[in-house]
Amino acid sequence: MEVLEAIATTRAIRRFRPEPIPEADLATILFAASRAPSGSNRQLFRFLLLRDDETSRQAKALIGGVAREAWNAKRAHDGYDRGSGGDMSSPKARTAQAMQEFVDRYEEIPVNVLPCLIRHRAPNPGEGASIYPSCQNLLLAARALGYGGVITMWHAAVEPQLRELLAVPDGVGISACIPLGRPVGGHGPVRRRPLAELVYDGGWEKPAPWAVDPPGTRFAQAGPPKS
């Protein structure tokens, strides 16, 4: 698959078929992840996989449990069942249904990847430059092989239990949790705000009139569906 096409069609995938990912494909995906840059090329990224052994199943259950709690709270708090949420064809209702199915079936997702960072200094916002590029490589390679996933942060709510269960040492950050599998349905184009709203030239909010989206681009507002 051509790289620009892969980039333009690597969407967040939250509905998965239950079949496992062959190890050869996982190796290709993780090789791609490990090609990412990191600060001073220190390569302090590590990729901890949760698959089908007993410990991994326990870890996935911890994450699935907190994902359901977090989603149920958000569903109520953000009013997903009010307004257009009552119309099952609305974007809001479809988002809610997809999220509900995602968390309800979390433990069936064949693979979770925990991208971890061995910290050589105190936790700070810039450290992500040494771990999140690898996550994007991972998602793009998965896309190229017909898999999908999404960067999630639910694990943070059960991090003490996860660290103990998986023997993750002090000084190592668990930077995300990426469920991976074969998607139900296809990979449509990624939709974002128009490029003109995201690119500045020569100063903050200075327009970049050359920053035009390709012909036929469809846009999406930021954040979860409104109203």
Added chain:
Amino acid sequence: MEVLEAIATTRAIRRFRPEPIPEADLATILFAASRAPSGSNRQLFRFLLLRDDETSRQAKALIGGVAREAWNAKRAHDGYDRGSGGDMSSPKARTAQAMQEFVDRYEEIPVNVLPCLIRHRAPNPGEGASIYPSCQNLLLAARALGYGGVITMWHAAVEPQLRELLAVPDGVGISACIPLGRPVGGHGPVRRRPLAELVYDGGWEKPAPWAVDPPGTRFAQAGPPKS
């Protein structure tokens, strides 16, 4: 270019030809950057370009100045001119020479991209998941079009002056500075530690024997050249 090939050959580029990047190519590169995921799809990433206007030239001079200071200090502190550094064919000496040329000619690099994050909560290590995936998309798209760059953090040392010069508001983080241009020389394969050292299966440091690098992979130790 095929996505897995792009991922495997997107190296840090630090030597650039002076020719500008056509705006159509910049648009393609930034479109790719904007396809990246971000937390709750909030799309709080912004891409501030420094090109050839007077303000941008001042900003590049600020960053170039601090880059030279930082590199000169590191060159002395880390002993780049001792040991094998005296042998101009050694990896250490070649790294030092490449870095010296990089900082000495910083202002000639045609484009700098400042990926910025509009913060909706206090700065934290996880916020990078909303900005650094876009940096990797940007570098991969640049690679596909024959350009290259590298994620740098030198800007942090002149951040107050940069913020004032570019009118970057409070609450916005400047997450990196990525110089971009047409490379001098080619794009060789990325080299990293063997995959077996970076991938764990079912627990910290639990081996993943299936995580094998493709045949013919050449490896590189972590961090800058030693001895």
